[in-house]
Amino acid sequence: MSIPPLGISEILTKFIGRAVEGSKSLVRPITAATLSTAETLLGLIKEGIAPDVGRMKESLIRKMEAEADEQAAEAKRKLAEAAEAANRADLPKRRDALAKAELRKRQADAAKTEAEAEAIRVDADTRRLQATAEARTRLIEAISKLQQEGGGAFFNGKNLQGILRLGYSPVETESENPETD
Amino acid sequence: MPILPTEDELKQLPLRAIVAYAARCARRVQPDFQPKEDRYVAVVREAIVCAENFARADESKRVDVATIAAEAYRISRIHVAAATAYYAADATRHSIAAVRDSSAEAAEKTVNAALAAAMLTADAAPPNDRKEFVMAAAVRDYQNLVSLGLGSFPEPGKPVDASEKGPLGWFWPTHERLAGLSPREFRRSTAHVRAREMSLPGIEVFIDPGKASKEVVQAVLESLSDLHRATEGLGLEFAADELYVFATEEAPT
Numbered sequence: 001m002s003i004p005p006l007g008i009s010e011i012l013t014k015f016i017g018r019a020v021e022g023s024k025s026l027v028r029p030i031t032a033a034t035l036s037t038a039e040t041l042l043g044l045i046k047e048g049i050a051p052d053v054g055r056m057k058e059s060l061i062r063k064m065e066a067e068a069d070e071q072a073a074e075a076k077r078k079l080a081e082a083a084e085a086a087n088r089a090d091l092p093k094r095r096d097a098l099a100k101a102e103l104r105k106r107q108a109d110a111a112k113t114e115a116e117a118e119a120i121r122v123d124a125d126t127r128r129l130q131a132t133a134e135a136r137t138r139l140i141e142a143i144s145k146l147q148q149e150g151g152g153a154f155f156n157g158k159n160l161q162g163i164l165r166l167g168y169s170p171v172e173t174e175s176e177n178p179e180t181d
Numbered sequence: 182m183p184i185l186p187t188e189d190e191l192k193q194l195p196l197r198a199i200v201a202y203a204a205r206c207a208r209r210v211q212p213d214f215q216p217k218e219d220r221y222v223a224v225v226r227e228a229i230v231c232a233e234n235f236a237r238a239d240e241s242k243r244v245d246v247a248t249i250a251a252e253a254y255r256i257s258r259i260h261v262a263a264a265t266a267y268y269a270a271d272a273t274r275h276s277i278a279a280v281r282d283s284s285a286e287a288a289e290k291t292v293n294a295a296l297a298a299a300m301l302t303a304d305a306a307p308p309n310d311r312k313e314f315v316m317a318a319a320v321r322d323y324q325n326l327v328s329l330g331l332g333s334f335p336e337p338g339k340p341v342d343a344s345e346k347g348p349l350g351w352f353w354p355t356h357e358r359l360a361g362l363s364p365r366e367f368r369r370s371t372a373h374v375r376a377r378e379m380s381l382p383g384i385e386v387f388i389d390p391g392k393a394s395k396e397v398v399q400a401v402l403e404s405l406s407d408l409h410r411a412t413e414g415l416g417l418e419f420a421a422d423e424l425y426v427f428a429t430e431e432a433p434t
Binding site: 020022097104143150 | 314317321324329347348350351381382383384385386387388389390391392393394395396397398399400401402403404405406407408409410411412413414415416417418419420421422
């Protein structure tokens, strides 16, 4: 009985998804959106839908000399094309999202009464919760399809927790000089 | 305004999940309870912990749930957090009886206690504009509990961790948490987000294409970007960072 050497079975490419920047007035919603996204993805790790790449043995993840392997080079090319196509396909949706965000802001600014502002906020929150649930379902479906084809999508728990920590850590200057309500 | 789960909807869940739901409602208002007497804080904490322990089937600590619930009941008029903690303990007490005695009546009382816990937190969440966020968070918990498929009523069902470290996640989802903070906390939070602005790191995603086509991989990335937009962002832009080989150990032959 012999133990064969480690077999290279999977090729992982790390992508960094950066939030698209918006105008100054949209910075906070975009930051909150990144925190929400990180939170949802952490949920997928917890539910075992998308494994945490950090849980794989460090020794089993080795940086690759891309040119050394034809199979890896082809996978790299395919992934690069997929990322480019995703970014291209995203452009019209991004313009649409920007228009919607600006419209929401205008509506909120135009609210004449507290009740009106409240109604706009409640409506936006309801729509956001619904849209997030739907987007989460679509992401799970897309990951599932990739898994059916022998592939997989992994997230980095440490990266996601780091994003959330940054987003919610206390503000030093304010904690030194606490405000009074 | 989100609508809290009804009695019939709660009966879509097994008993441990219903108790987990009540415990999380109690946790949301627990920080608002700041009495002068430390022992009152301990009573509320114990009431919630016994509910959480029942939800995750942790029997390492033998506690007298009836006594804990009775103590919580005595202080339930002081503050809504105490009353909610009482209902969480009450749901636990009835669940234990329902399992032990196969009592349909006790199972019904579990549901009623959980309903009361949720309604109390929603009605009394200070300040008043937090109400919708408390309700949205409770609705989210309920939906997540249903999707976890923990079993059926009135069975005890699978254990579930009701804490923030469990599958239900934080008590306050991001937007709700930002908006549900006290005025002072909210100012801090917004000041903080402003200070960091776009300095948040990118989200890392590792893709193994397997035998999938470019389009299948593209769909995963697009879905991620759609998720960001659903939460009111403008989407994500992807760039390949590094290439790894993941080598799996093969079984001895």
